[in-house]
Amino acid sequence: MLLLGLLLLTAALPGRAPGARAEPSLGLGLGGKFQLSGAKEQNGVQNPQHERVITVASNGTIHSPRFPHAYPRNTVLVWRLVAVQENVWIQLTFDERFGLEDPEDDICKYDFVEVEEPSDGSVLGRWCGSAAAPGKQISKGNQIRIKFVSDEYFPSEPGFCIHYSIVMPVTEAVSPSVLPPSALPLDLLNNAVTAFSTLEDLIRYLEPERWQLDLEDLYRPSWQLLGKAFVFGRKSKAVVDLNLLKEEVKLYSCTPRNFSVSIREELKRTDTIFWPGCLLVKRCGGNCACCLHGCSECQCVPSKVTKKYHEVLQLRPKTGVRGLHKSLTDVALEHHEECGCICRGNAGG
CATH class of the missing domain: 2.60.120.290 (Spermadhesin, CUB domain)
Structure with a gap:
């Protein structure tokens, strides 16, 4: 009787047909719907x-x-x-x-x-x-x-x-004269831009098909036009011999003098190209031979600094697409109006 009961219990348990395969649960198994999606x-x-x-x-x-x-x-x-x-x-x-x-x-x-x-x-x-x-x-x-x-x-x-x-690609060597300006890296484009002597030649190089329209757009008045400018003053009256001698001394002494500066370096704008790329500014320079006795290090430093505006052409890459955005803009550069000698240390000390 015991053997007969075990046989009946075994037959009642659920079984798996030969060759059947269990389906993985959705979202959990390796082949589930969640992973496939x-x-x-x-x-x-x-x-x-x-x-x-x-x-x-x-x-x-x-x-x-x-x-x-x-x-x-x-x-x-x-x-x-x-x-x-x-x-x-x-x-x-x-x-x-x-x-x-x-x-x-x-x-x-x-x-x-x-x-x-x-x-x-x-x-x-x-x-x-x-x-x-x-x-x-x-x-x-x-x-x-x-x-x-x-x-x-x-x-x-x-x-x-x-x-x-x-x-078809360009068969010649890659150079500023072969690639279109918009395809050049900014450093190469900056070198190419500085070679032009007139604004018209530069715009013709950048946009050979529509350079005249671009040139007109640059000078079209707009509400963003700042219009700042400055003019260097010039002395008109004659000077006496002693003043002439004093001016000659200033040529070698600590005085404001012309320096050529790179606009990109001065403004720390490596993402932008300016034309012209360099401008003349007044910066302190010269020796301090007439400094105080006992000073071991005498430096020529500015005592009066002003900012002056220069109108230049600005070239910036367009966002998301190839091409250059061109506009006239005013850049502010420091000019040293007055200079003086300052002692930075004492001799023997």
């Missing part, structure tokens, strides 16, 4: 797992889903465009119909389209909002990467559409 970032968008590789042999187009209508929320798409030939570049041209979620504090945090240079990982630009379509972008090699991100809130329309095409 992608991990969440802090801003609520999916972390991209793959990129779609597109072989580029001719012109083509990529766009946000549902373009020109509102794109879906919570989406990440990545395209890598690879040209068939290795010695070509890829050019991206954005459709004028462009609109993504607006930035916050001028930063595209939520919905954006981003273009990256795969050769060095640099980001050529990130765009959002609907003010204007981004400008043309050109790869450094035969590949370029595009990323589109939308979070789980506020989708916009129409999204974006990018037309891509193949362009």
Whole structure:
């Protein structure tokens, strides 16, 4: 009887059919739905797992889903465009119909389209909002990467559409005369700008197709025009011999004199180019031979300092796109009006 009861109990227990496989629980197992849908970032968008590789042999187009209508929320798409030939570049041209979620504090945090240079990982630009379509972008090699991100809130329309095409690179050596000015690093561009002797020649170099319009825009009056200027005073009356002798002494003594200074270094503005790049300012210089006896270190220092304004051309890279923003601006530089000798130490002490 005992044996019969054990057999009946075993038959009543639930069993697994031969070859059956247990399904993992959703959100917990390695193959569950949560993992397949992608991990969440802090801003609520999916972390991209793959990129779609597109072989580029001719012109083509990529766009946000549902373009020109509102794109879906919570989406990440990545395209890598690879040209068939290795010695070509890829050019991206954005459709004028462009609109993504607006930035916050001028930063595209939520919905954006981003273009990256795969050769060095640099980001050529990130765009959002609907003010204007981004400008043309050109790869450094035969590949370029595009990323589109939308979070789980506020989708916009129409999204974006990018037309891509193949362009032939410049075959000559890379130099300021070959590359367009907007493609040069700031240090190289600064060296090229300083070589021009007139403003017209400089603007013609920067914008060969619309230099006349740019030149007119620079001198068009606006509410931002400061109009500060100064004129060096000149003595008009004659001087006697003793005064002439005194002026000759001043040539070697501690007096204000002309110095050429770099505007970028003076203002510590390495992100901006100025033309002309150097200006003459009055700075104290000369010896202090007539200093007090017993002074071991006598220095020529300014006793009266003023700021004077100089109107110059300012060139700044545009945010997010290639190109230069050109404007006339006034820079304030220190001028030493009066100088004097000051003892910094005592002899023998």
